[in-house]
Amino acid sequence: MVLAGEIGVVQPIIKVDRISKNFGAFQCLNELSFEVAPGEKIALIGPSGSGKTTILRILMTLETINSGHIEVDGDQLYHVERNGQLVAADEAHLHRMRQKIGMVFQLFNLFPHKSVLDNVTLAPILTKKMKRADAERRGMELLDMVGMADKAKAMPAQLSGGQKQRVAIARALALSPKIMLFDEVTSALDPELVEEVLNVMRKLAAETDMTMLLVTHEMSFANDFADRILFFDGGRIVEEGKPGEIFRHPKQERTQAFLKKIIAAGQRI
Amino acid sequence: MDQWSGYLGLILQGAWVTIELTILGSALALVMAFLAGLGRLSKLAPLRWLATAYIEFFRGTSIFVQLFWAYFVLPLLGVPLSPLQAGVLALGLNVGAYAAEVVRGAVLSVGKEQYEACVALNLNRWQCMRHIILPQAFIVMLPTFGNNAIELLKATAVVSLISLADMTFQAQVVRSQTGNTLIPFATILLLYFAMASALSWGVRRLERKLARGLDGVRA
Numbered sequence A: 001m002v003l004a005g006e007i008g009v010v011q012p013i014i015k016v017d018r019i020s021k022n023f024g025a026f027q028c029l030n031e032l033s034f035e036v037a038p039g040e041k042i043a044l045i046g047p048s049g050s051g052k053t054t055i056l057r058i059l060m061t062l063e064t065i066n067s068g069h070i071e072v073d074g075d076q077l078y079h080v081e082r083n084g085q086l087v088a089a090d091e092a093h094l095h096r097m098r099q100k101i102g103m104v105f106q107l108f109n110l111f112p113h114k115s116v117l118d119n120v121t122l123a124p125i126l127t128k129k130m131k132r133a134d135a136e137r138r139g140m141e142l143l144d145m146v147g148m149a150d151k152a153k154a155m156p157a158q159l160s161g162g163q164k165q166r167v168a169i170a171r172a173l174a175l176s177p178k179i180m181l182f183d184e185v186t187s188a189l190d191p192e193l194v195e196e197v198l199n200v201m202r203k204l205a206a207e208t209d210m211t212m213l214l215v216t217h218e219m220s221f222a223n224d225f226a227d228r229i230l231f232f233d234g235g236r237i238v239e240e241g242k243p244g245e246i247f248r249h250p251k252q253e254r255t256q257a258f259l260k261k262i263i264a265a266g267q268r269i
Numbered sequence B: 001m002d003q004w005s006g007y008l009g010l011i012l013q014g015a016w017v018t019i020e021l022t023i024l025g026s027a028l029a030l031v032m033a034f035l036a037g038l039g040r041l042s043k044l045a046p047l048r049w050l051a052t053a054y055i056e057f058f059r060g061t062s063i064f065v066q067l068f069w070a071y072f073v074l075p076l077l078g079v080p081l082s083p084l085q086a087g088v089l090a091l092g093l094n095v096g097a098y099a100a101e102v103v104r105g106a107v108l109s110v111g112k113e114q115y116e117a118c119v120a121l122n123l124n125r126w127q128c129m130r131h132i133i134l135p136q137a138f139i140v141m142l143p144t145f146g147n148n149a150i151e152l153l154k155a156t157a158v159v160s161l162i163s164l165a166d167m168t169f170q171a172q173v174v175r176s177q178t179g180n181t182l183i184p185f186a187t188i189l190l191l192y193f194a195m196a197s198a199l200s201w202g203v204r205r206l207e208r209k210l211a212r213g214l215d216g217v218r219a
Helices: A052-059 A091-098 A116-127 A132-145 A161-173 A191-207 A219-225 A243-248 A253-264 B002-039 B045-060 B063-077 B083-109 B112-120 B125-162 B167-178 B182-211
Strands: A014-023 A026-036 A041-045 A067-072 A079-082 A085-088 A101-104 A179-183 A211-215 A228-233 A236-241
Touching (some): A014 A052, A026 A236, A041 A219, A052 A211, A101 A161, A116 A161, A116 B125, A132 A161, A191 A211, A228 A253, A236 A253, B002 B125, B002 B167, B002 B182, B045 B083, B112 B125, B125 B182, B167 B182
Parallel strands (some): A041 A228, A101 A179, A179 A211
Antiparallel strands (some): A014 A026, A079 A085, A228 A236
């Protein structure tokens, strides 16, 4: 279900080609294919277990794949070419590829023994050999952008969930990835804290040309935020399109049933 | 009374040897614990086997026998050791084997999500271990390390068997010279207890210092 026409002549920055992934006997992804244009904001929606988080984790190299290929920014993610054949990539290749991708997790995954600023500066200092002073200047800019500059010296345990998540976003941005992956970043938050995180993401979408993929259960946010919605079910994309089409005129029965359930659960789209 | 102060001096000399053994033995044990504990978690199978063999061997045989090997058998193989060297070697290797399992358990106790954050931030395995996993695991190790250090302190008494003049050895000397058992052994009982108390106090302090900020309380 790839709408190649929509992408036009621009080379896709992500090209997922018939990816399958099994967890034991459970087939999580079933020959999944899709493409993402540079700068595109994509929301992945669908019932739990449909594979949307798994494909994000695969893009971050946190899972292995059983078959298929992924191209990121013109290079194979999991493969390298050797003697005209694609073979499994080594750690050094994955290390290079990860520079293009950042991820924000549902449970923040901050480093509890490091201050807010150290959380943000650690990776640039270690992986980009950035000078501490430069990393801290940039870190403070990013913390300022997410509204956390005044907490730079705090420890993660002193922060609310929403604050933690904003720090986690700044931390991922510190490596200036071309692609950002957001995995249900508001699901673990108290309802009154969701908005502060969504605001940061809106700002990010407006101010940068980063490619963003987000898995979410916040349909109204997906509606505002995304250029394109991918509806997942059973490890495949069942339907995709502009938010207006998917949310107002879903064509597939499964999409309709899913949205009906969401609305019955009290969400507004 | 004069006579007793001379004997007390003797016991205090022994106490110094005991302290020396405890410090040097603990240092060796700490190094071995990290080498073997991380070795068991290595991706390389030979490293894992080596670490496992070390741990199982030194946990599975008596410290007494290990000490006799270090002092009486190694010279036959061309490695002559002083009593102090043999004592430090046997104590360090023995306690290090126990502490290696502490290192391994503590490293495994750090959540999977911390490793995933390392991957997402593109840290390599060593950077992740060094900056993220070990600092968190170390706080978990500390209480048990304190236990291990106290075990080591008490095990130093076996070195008196290879004629090293530690506290227990000196107490025996005093006993044989004065015929009095109560006074020398009550003295070293108190001294061992004082040393062990100092050790646990130090470890607790370190624990508090390292855990600061982790629970959201800024001390």
